[in-house]
């Protein structure tokens with residue numbers, strides 16, 4: 062796999078974000094309920110552009126060699142290529158993005174495979190309780206199976222009617238609207254179902270294990 066290190070100093074970038082966590086930057090101490098007339102979680106501000114954020118490596122993945130592996134505690138482990146992935150049911154979903162760095166973006170139109178449809182295909186075992194996501198840039202993140210299986214979660218290939226750009230995670234990225242956006246792994250490569258929770262990249266570096274923006278679970 063080729064990759065481009067876009068940010069000259071990736072260590073510096075990661076260290077800065079670790080420091081945010083140590084200093085509890087941006088915390089308002091407020092919690093808020095999500096309501097139709099209040100879609101902005103505490104400490105967030107709205108943007109209309111779509112920022113690019115990641116650990117500084119943009120993998121270039123040849124479409125013919127892309128695979129999404131599903132393993133761990135499932136009845137039917139899988140290794141989808143793009144054609145097989147495209148043959149799964151496709152769903153259009155609209156949701157808001159909330160990034161822990163304080164920007165939110167409303168009304169993003171996604172097309173992709175809804176998580177419940179993926180679960181119906183691979184059939185997690187009863188003892189599976191967590192999901193580990195691994196990406197082509199080496200990034201990892203974790204979430205409870207219950208959060209992953211919600212019907213607003215999508216493994217997205219399109220945004221606003223266009224094929225997802227490489228910067229935003231093409232060919233396939235996860236979108237988990239209920240949680241801060243670091244849980245939404247770009248360049249998805251593998252999904253592992255586990256009995257025990259395993260903290261991912263930012264979860265090991267001072268970020269909250271759950272990451273609910275309405276409870277302002279930024280750090281922890």
Ligand SMILES: Nc1nc2c(c(=O)[nH]1)N[C@H]1C(S)=C(S)[C@@H](COP(=O)(O)O)O[C@H]1N2
Nearest residue numbers: 112113114115116196200229243245246247
């Ligand atoms: N593979 C991968 N996925 C990732 C990241 C990353 O570094 N690598 N960063 C996360 C973070 S911190 C954020 S805020 C969002 C940003 O997604 P965007 O660049 O499409 O806005 O991707 C998340 N998913």
Ligand SMILES: [Mo]
Nearest residue numbers: 114160161243
């Ligand atoms: Mo982020």
